[in-house]
Amino acid sequence: xxxxxxQKRAEMLMQVLLVAAAVAAxxxxxxxxxxxxxxxxxxxxxxxxxxxxxxxxxxxxxNPLKWLDADEAERHPRPQVxxxxxxxxxxxxxxxxx
Amino acid sequence: xxxxxxRANAVATFAVTILAAMCFAASFSDNFNTPTPTxxxxxxxxxxxxxxxxxxxxxxxxxxxxxxxxxxxTWNTKQVFVFVAAEYETSQNALNQVSLxxxxxxxxxxxxxxxxxxxxxxxxxxxxxxxxxxxxxTMHWHIMxxxxxxxxxxxxxxxxxxPEQYR
Numbered sequence: 001x002x003x004x005x006x007q008k009r010a011e012m013l014m015q016v017l018l019v020a021a022a023v024a025a026x027x028x029x030x031x032x033x034x035x036x037x038x039x040x041x042x043x044x045x046x047x048x049x050x051x052x053x054x055x056x057x058x059x060x061x062x063n064p065l066k067w068l069d070a071d072e073a074e075r076h077p078r079p080q081v082x083x084x085x086x087x088x089x090x091x092x093x094x095x096x097x098x
Numbered sequence: 099x100x101x102x103x104x105r106a107n108a109v110a111t112f113a114v115t116i117l118a119a120m121c122f123a124a125s126f127s128d129n130f131n132t133p134t135p136t137x138x139x140x141x142x143x144x145x146x147x148x149x150x151x152x153x154x155x156x157x158x159x160x161x162x163x164x165x166x167x168x169x170x171x172t173w174n175t176k177q178v179f180v181f182v183a184a185e186y187e188t189s190q191n192a193l194n195q196v197s198l199x200x201x202x203x204x205x206x207x208x209x210x211x212x213x214x215x216x217x218x219x220x221x222x223x224x225x226x227x228x229x230x231x232x233x234x235x236t237m238h239w240h241i242m243x244x245x246x247x248x249x250x251x252x253x254x255x256x257x258x259x260x261p262e263q264y265r
Contacts, residue, residue: 042117054102056102
């Protein structure tokens with residue numbers, strides 16, 4: 001899948017491109033007095049946006065996650081859950097069950 | 099946004115949401131249009147005027163209907179429905195409306211017209227009130243938009259009078 005930064009960028013890009021396409025389409029349609037032209041320009045913008053932001057392009061994967069190797073992780077055992085953390089966790093659970 | 103399907107869904111839903119906003123804006127832009135329609139109707143002839151067997155008055159007339167409704171059309175207009183009604187007052191009803199003619203204007207190029215016609219729909223009173231009756235001919239129209247709210251308006255033309263005698 002796409003990396004975290006890439007997902008954020010893809011969503012931003014999608015929203016910016018669609019809003020820009022809508023503004024451009026509305027202005028062209030209104031100024032030319034042609035409703036159908038507005039729809040065509042916007043449809044073009046939607047297709048372009050989909051092509052840019054839907055596939056998992058390489059430029060959405062420039063910040064790959066660096067996972068620890070399994071044997072490296074085993075050499076550093078999980079820290080013990082503290083008493084305070086356990087209490088907070090318990091509270092959360094009882095709250096959810098209400 | 100982690101998968102192809104999730105991103106495709108996000109694009110589709112946001113695109114349709116914005117499309118709704120664009121339609122709203124297009125409908126709103128109709129408010130900036132200040133139309134200046136004109137209309138005139140001439141009664142060229144009263145062809146006949148009689149009382150039917152059931153007691154209702156009926157009149158047949160030849161009309162000259164001319165109008166320029168092109169200023170009603172905006173980029174968001176699909177078509178305009180127009181009709182001419184005879185409107186008059188009787189002791190029973192404050193407003194009687196009888197549609198005499200109607201038409202659908204599919205485009206701005208057809209919005210300026212002159213029509214010579216007998217009344218397309220029968221002009222029948224619900225009773226015997228038409229002798230010497232003063233009435234209005236009103237051109238009503240409904241602007242049907244591509245998106246959004248429908249607008250209706252009219253031009254009232256006064257000073258018409260039916261004959262005092264059947265003929």
